Amino acid sequence: MPEIKDILLGNQRAGARMIRLIEEGSPKAFPLLKQLYPHSGNAFIIGITGSPGVGKSTLMDALILEFRKRDKRIAVIAVDPSSPFSGGAILGDRLRMQRHATDEAVFIRSMASRGQTGGLSRATKDTAIVLDAMGYDIILIETVGAGQGEFDIASLAHSTGIVSIPGTGDGIQAVKAGILETGDVFIVNKCDRPGADASVHALTMMIGMRNRGTQLSNPSPKWTPLVLKTKALDGTGVDELADTFLSHFDFLKKNSLTDQTKRTQETLYFKSLLNDLTLEKIRSFMEASPKYDAVLKKIQTHEMDPISAAEHVVNTMIILK
Amino acid sequence: METTHKIRVLIAKPGLDGHDKGAKIVALALRDAGMEVIYSGLHQTLEQIVQTATQEAVDIIGLSIMSGAHLPICKRLITMMKKQGLDDIRLTVGGVIPYQDIPGLKEMGVAAVFPGGTSFEDIITGMNNLFE
Numbered sequence: 001m002p003e004i005k006d007i008l009l010g011n012q013r014a015g016a017r018m019i020r021l022i023e024e025g026s027p028k029a030f031p032l033l034k035q036l037y038p039h040s041g042n043a044f045i046i047g048i049t050g051s052p053g054v055g056k057s058t059l060m061d062a063l064i065l066e067f068r069k070r071d072k073r074i075a076v077i078a079v080d081p082s083s084p085f086s087g088g089a090i091l092g093d094r095l096r097m098q099r100h101a102t103d104e105a106v107f108i109r110s111m112a113s114r115g116q117t118g119g120l121s122r123a124t125k126d127t128a129i130v131l132d133a134m135g136y137d138i139i140l141i142e143t144v145g146a147g148q149g150e151f152d153i154a155s156l157a158h159s160t161g162i163v164s165i166p167g168t169g170d171g172i173q174a175v176k177a178g179i180l181e182t183g184d185v186f187i188v189n190k191c192d193r194p195g196a197d198a199s200v201h202a203l204t205m206m207i208g209m210r211n212r213g214t215q216l217s218n219p220s221p222k223w224t225p226l227v228l229k230t231k232a233l234d235g236t237g238v239d240e241l242a243d244t245f246l247s248h249f250d251f252l253k254k255n256s257l258t259d260q261t262k263r264t265q266e267t268l269y270f271k272s273l274l275n276d277l278t279l280e281k282i283r284s285f286m287e288a289s290p291k292y293d294a295v296l297k298k299i300q301t302h303e304m305d306p307i308s309a310a311e312h313v314v315n316t317m318i319i320l321k
Numbered sequence: 322m323e324t325t326h327k328i329r330v331l332i333a334k335p336g337l338d339g340h341d342k343g344a345k346i347v348a349l350a351l352r353d354a355g356m357e358v359i360y361s362g363l364h365q366t367l368e369q370i371v372q373t374a375t376q377e378a379v380d381i382i383g384l385s386i387m388s389g390a391h392l393p394i395c396k397r398l399i400t401m402m403k404k405q406g407l408d409d410i411r412l413t414v415g416g417v418i419p420y421q422d423i424p425g426l427k428e429m430g431v432a433a434v435f436p437g438g439t440s441f442e443d444i445i446t447g448m449n450n451l452f453e
C-alpha cells in the first residue's frame with residue numbers, strides 16, 4: 001500500500017503503485033485520491049493526439065528533451081489500445097521515449113485503453129491527479145491513435161496538440177471530424193517528407209476560418225492556434241513547439257483561463273463520477289434483491305422478454321421519493 | 322467501482338544482443354492471453370529495466386537473452402531490484418538458455434525460465450502460475 005507522504009515527495013515507486021490501484025478500480029484508491037487532490041492543480045497538462053503512426057510518441061520523446069532543457073520535471077501518460085478480443089495490450093509508446101527512463105525528473109506510465117473510447121482510459125484523469133500531486137511541472141498525455149473522435153483529451157488537457165503528416169488530407173479530415181475546434185497547436189510532423197508546406201498552408205487557412213466564426217460569438221480573449229512543422233526523429237522544430245506550448249499556458253494564466261479550464265474539468269469530472277457511483281449503488285442494491293433473481297430466471301425461461309424485464313425491475317425496485 | 326486485475330509484464334532485451342524475434346512474438350502471445358505488455362525494445366541497460374519496472378508497476382519482468390550472458394545479467398538485475406525494493410516483481414527469462422543453467426538461475430531468484438522451444442501455452446501457464 002503506497003503512503004501519501006511518499007507520493008507527495010515524488011517517490012516513483014509509491015506513485016506507480018497508487019496509479020496501479022486506480023487502474024484496477026481498487027477500493028483503496030479513492031481514500032488516497034481524496035488526500036492527494038488538494039495537492040494537485042499546479043501541473044500544466046498537454047495532450048498529444050493524431051492518427052496512428054504520425055509520430056506522436058517520437059514527438060513526445062523530443063518534447064521531453066526540450067522541456068528538460070528548460071528544467072521542467074515531466075510526467076508522461078501514454079495510452080495504447082487494448083485488444084477487443086483478449087483484453088490484453090501491447091504498450092509500445094514507451095519504446096520511443098526509453099532514453100529518458102533513468103532521468104529521475106521524468107516519469108513515464110503506459111496505459112491500456114481498456115475498452116474506453118475517446119482515446120484515453122478511465123484511469124487517465126485520476127492518474128494525472130497523482131502525477132500532479134507528485135510535483136511534476138508538465139504532464140504529457142498521448143492518446144490512442146484512432147484518427148477521429150479523440151475529444152476527451154481536450155477536456156482534460158490545458159493545451160491540445162494535434163499531430164498530422166504531410167499530404168494525407170488529414171487537414172480536411174480534421175474539419176469533418178470537428179477536431180479543428182479542439183486543437184491549440186497543430187503540428188505537421190515528418191516535415192522531411194514532401195508536401196509539408198502545403199499541409200501547413202491548408203491548416204492555417206482552416207484555422208483562420210474557424211476563428212472568424214468563433215470571434216463573433218465569443219468576445220473574450222482568444223488564443224490563435226499555431227501551425228508548426230517538426231521532424232520528431234531528430235528534434236527539428238521541437239524547441240519552438242515546446243516554447244509554443246509554454247506560451248499557451250502563460251496565455252491561459254494571464255487571462256485567468258486556467259481557472260475556467262479547471263472549473264469546467266472539475267464539473268465534468270464530478271458528473272462522470274456521479275454517473276459511475278449512482279449506477280454502481282443502484283445496481284448493487286437491485287442485484288441484492290431476491291426479485292432481481294426471479295426476473296433473471298424469467299428471462300432465461302423465456303417467460304419475460306428482456307425489455308419488459310428491465311422496465312419491471314426499474315419501476316418496481318427503485319422508489320424515488 | 323468494478324475491479325479489474327490484469328497481469329502487467331515488462332519485456333526487455335538487455336545488452337547489445339539484437340535478436341528481438343522471440344521477444345516480440347512472446348509479447349504478442351501474452352497480449353492474446355489477456356496480459357498488458359510493455360515492450361521497451363532493444364539494448365536496455367539494467368538501470369533502464371529497473372526504472373521502467375518501477376514506473377510501470379509491473380508484476381513480471383521478462384528478459385529475453387540470446388547472448389549467453391544470462392547468468393551475470395540476472396544476478397546483477399536481482400541485486401538491483403532488491404536495492405530498489407521491487408521484491409514483489411517476479412523475474413523471468415527466455416532465450417538461448419542451456420538446461421544446465423536453469424537450477425542456477427532459480428537459485429539466485431529467477432521465478433521462471435523459458436528456454437528456446439518452449440510452447441506459448443507453457444509460457445502463458447508458467448506466467449499465470451507465478452501468482453498461485
Ligand code: B12
Binds near residue numbers: 341387389435440444
Ligand atoms: C534468427 C537468428 C538470428 C537473426 C536475428 C533476427 C532477429 N531480429 O531476431 C540474425 C540473422 C540477425 C542473427 C544474428 C546473429 N546471431 Co543469431 N540466431 C538466430 C537463430 C537462428 C534463431 C533465433 C530466433 O529468432 N528464434 C525464434 C524465436 C521465436 O525463439 P527464441 O528467441 O528462442 O524465443 C523462444 C524462447 O526462447 C522464449 N523466449 C524468448 N524470449 C523470451 C522472453 C520472455 C519474457 C519469455 C517468457 C520467453 C522468451 O520464447 C520463444 C518461444 O519459445 C538462433 C539459433 C537458436 N537456436 O536460437 C541464432 C543465435 C541466437 N544467433 C547467434 C549468433 C552468434 C548471432 C550473431 C552474433 C552471428 C554473427 N556472428 O554475426 C549475430 C548477432 C546479432 C546481434 N546484433 O545480436 C547464436 C548465439 C550464441 C550464444 N548464445 O552463445 C545462436 C544461438 C546461433 C548459434 N547456435 O550459434 N541471428
Ligand SMILES: Nc1nc2c(ncn2[C@@H]2O[C@H](COP(=O)(O)OP(=O)(O)OP(=O)(O)O)[C@@H](O)[C@H]2O)c(=O)[nH]1
Binds near residue numbers: 057058059189192232
Ligand atoms: N521520416 C520521419 N519519420 C518519423 C518522424 N517522426 C516519427 N517517425 C517515424 O514514424 C513511425 C511511427 O512513430 P511513432 O512515434 O510510434 O508514432 P505514433 O503516432 O506514436 O504511433 P501510434 O502510437 O501507434 O499511433 C516510427 O517509425 C518513427 O520513427 C519524422 O519526423 N520523420
Ligand SMILES: [Mg+2]
Binds near residue numbers: 056057058092142
Ligand atoms: Mg505512439
